[in-house]
Amino acid sequence: MFAFSHCRDVVAAVSRAGGFGVLGGSGFTPETLERELRWIDEHVEGRPYGVDILIPENQPVGRLVAMEELARGISEQHRRFVVDLLARHDVVLSFEETISSKRPPTLPDIAEALLEIAFRHPIRLIANALGLAPAAMIEGGRKHGVPVAALVGAKEHALRQVATGVDILIAQGTEAGGHCGEVSTLVLVPEVIRAIASVKPVPVLAAGGIMNGRQMAGCMAMGAQGVWTGSVWLATNEAETSETFREKMIAASSRDTVRSRARTGKPCRQLRSPWHDAWEAADSPGALPMPYMPMLSVPAFAQIDKLADGGHVGAQSLVSYFVGQGVGLVDSVRPAGAVVQDFKQDYAAALEDLLASIGE
Structure with missing residues (x-):
């Protein structure tokens, strides 16, 4: 495993x-x-x-593309869209803060x-x-x-x-x-x-x-x-997940995830939030390809997570992370070692059932 x-x-x-x-x-x-x-x-x-x-x-970028050139690949329309999207949930992010200064990994x-x-x-x-x-x-x-x-x-x-x-x-x-x-x-x-x-x-x-x-x-x-x-x-x-996201995981069903380009620029499954709904709306400028989309989403989600952890209700509604449809099976938070042991026990029990089904 x-x-x-x-x-x-x-x-x-x-x-x-x-x-x-x-x-x-x-x-x-x-x-x-x-x-x-x-x-x-x-x-x-x-x-x-x-x-x-x-x-x-x-x-769609060269091997040693400069950060200045990358920044020029993100339109003012996209940056304004992020500022306005967050503002609708009382999350403040300035136009200057919308692009990550960190070189995309x-x-x-x-x-x-x-x-x-x-x-x-x-x-x-x-x-x-x-x-x-x-x-x-x-x-x-x-x-x-x-x-x-x-x-x-x-x-x-x-x-x-x-x-x-x-x-x-x-x-x-x-x-x-x-x-x-x-x-x-x-x-x-x-x-x-x-x-x-x-x-x-x-x-x-x-x-x-x-x-x-x-x-x-x-x-x-x-x-x-x-x-x-x-x-x-x-x-x-x-x-590494926040307390807010863990709570949302426990409350979520398997139908609460979405496969979207609105965070990384490539199809990526995440917990659905108003962030994804906004990028799918008719007035959206459309998700950018990788690496441009992460340069927009990283600062936005850093601000969202920071405020959410402090109890900001609007930010909490926007909290999301990369998670699969198996989230519907999450009902508690446990130590990682205990999860491994549960896997072993469940696996053994399943094998016993399979053997019993063929009369062994």
């Missing part, structure tokens, strides 16, 4: 409990990633862990620097999403003896990744939080396994909506050799 999280505490806790923690590294600078991985090395007790670096295959130069940092540590897995695993990742994995994994949302993606040389495929269904495709996990996993069987039968991990051990057992029964989980860790004591 692989556990993707942006929080080092979750990664270490899961690995110590017998799972395999994977740190989402794309929210960090090279300097902060180095600090986070050093901390994990000191707290993981020698257990395996991995790193996920978001290196998109397609972005998905740009090739930053992403490759993060990759270099990751390989300096005793990681046991490196993973990529949003397109083919780049040559630098494949070559680095070979050099350092680290398996390379790639997320795929369609069998065509899987075949391309295998031809590129990845070691592990993560077949992620549309139920998943974060960036995802349109095919459900139940359909995608066996489709990918069958598609690659005669080409190169690399291990396939199932992802998308997996919140407990019984679901894990179902994925293994379909032929997966493991599961990749994410949303379930957002409702843990160690997670």
